[in-house]
Amino acid sequence: MQCRRYSTKFSPPPLRTLHILSPPFLRAMSAQLFRAFDSLKDQAKDALWALSSCLCQQSAKVKINGRTFKINKVLGEGGFSFVYLAQDEHSGRQFALKKIRCPTGAEGVKEAMREVEAYRRFKHPNIIRILDSAVVQDPDGDGKIVYLFLPLYKRGNIQDAINANVVNGTHFPEQEMMRLFKGACEAIRAMHTYRAPIGATVPKTNGTAAKQKQQQRQQQQQQHHSDDEDDDERFPQPEGDGEDGYSYGSASVPLVTRRRVEEEGDTVFDGDEELGRIQEQQGSGATEIVPYAHRDLKPGNIMIADDGAAIVMDFGSTVKARVEIANRSQALVQQDIAAEQSTMAYRAPELYDVKTDTTLDEKVDIWSLGCTLFAMAYSHSPFENTQITEQGGSIAMAVLNAQYKHPANSAYSQGFKELVDSMLKVDPKDRPDIHKVLENTDRVLQSLA
């Protein structure tokens, strides 16, 4: 996700582009370093907040919609966010609260809202749903904070289960592993076969007008709150609850805007025109397939529900899957996006070296699924701990050569190995689509029954 100060997924530009040590390139590099520094500052602030609340034996509190949530602990930390265990003081209900800090500038919030909309777009039992979201002024700076309320998965994610296997010297029983994997594949099938309504007219959004209107609203709201912080007035609430403010420790700051793409007929986040179009067209009935790619599938992004189901999450990197690459500069843009948003050891080769006159597509996820299944079995991505990386070569080199091996003492079936191998083909055209992956997964499951 992009509100992003600094990505842990950042990787240096490919060697062959390094010779362009032109002033713009150097400027871009120094901007990246400044962003990295900002990011570290933010992360330190968040970590201190969590630590101080532990040391004081007193939970920090967040107030949204007049409801107060106790922040009990840090559940996890992404490249761009912290996720806290939050508890509604009134009902006692627990949530995962994802906090994304967005530095000054419209782009950051827009990117975070894109993640929110992606959470809303896909409705499937194996895809996490978002319960609520809010954008507030950062009390410690000029930027904004985006909060996402998510259902809490107490069992953690598949990476946590892999880590526990390593610690305990255990491994997934094949049937359990394949069932979990199948759930993740079903989520990905829902994304790859996403149907969007067609046929209605596209509402024209005037970005500038929408922005101005939004700014006016924000000014009014900020004015209102600075006049009377305890006032109970609510923002228009399109679905469910409203929010009137937020308190951070003892400080209270106004909610800037809610998560809506459309509000009172205006596009608030004019960047996501496509979603506005889809919402507008929902009555028309006709639909077409618009495949989406997750682009950052890995064990850490698949939670395990209480009943053992796989739940795919983290839609910060999600994009429309099909991207035509007509020239070199488009190729480099896609390469940079992938370097920032897709984890190296799970990233498809075509995203490391994006070729001109090609089309990127949903097969990038099939590669990541292959890496994920391998990691579930052997505790690491196929492209970590390889001969190449052990001899000092890069993960990129191992990926581009599809250089990996199943361990000689593998406890898993031949069907499992063939399934992994089918997904780890360098040429995306040689990889199966998600329907075929599911079919082959069922075949492995049947062979184990």
Ligand SMILES: Nc1ncnc2c1ncn2[C@@H]1O[C@H](COP(=O)(O)OP(=O)(O)OP(=O)(O)O)[C@@H](O)[C@H]1O
């Ligand atoms: N709903 C949830 N329930 C329990 N833990 C969660 C939940 N959501 C996130 N976490 C924890 O927080 C961590 C970070 O969350 P998430 O992946 O959404 O953040 P991110 O900034 O997008 O990370 P990344 O750098 O992987 O993109 C997860 O790995 C997980 O351990």
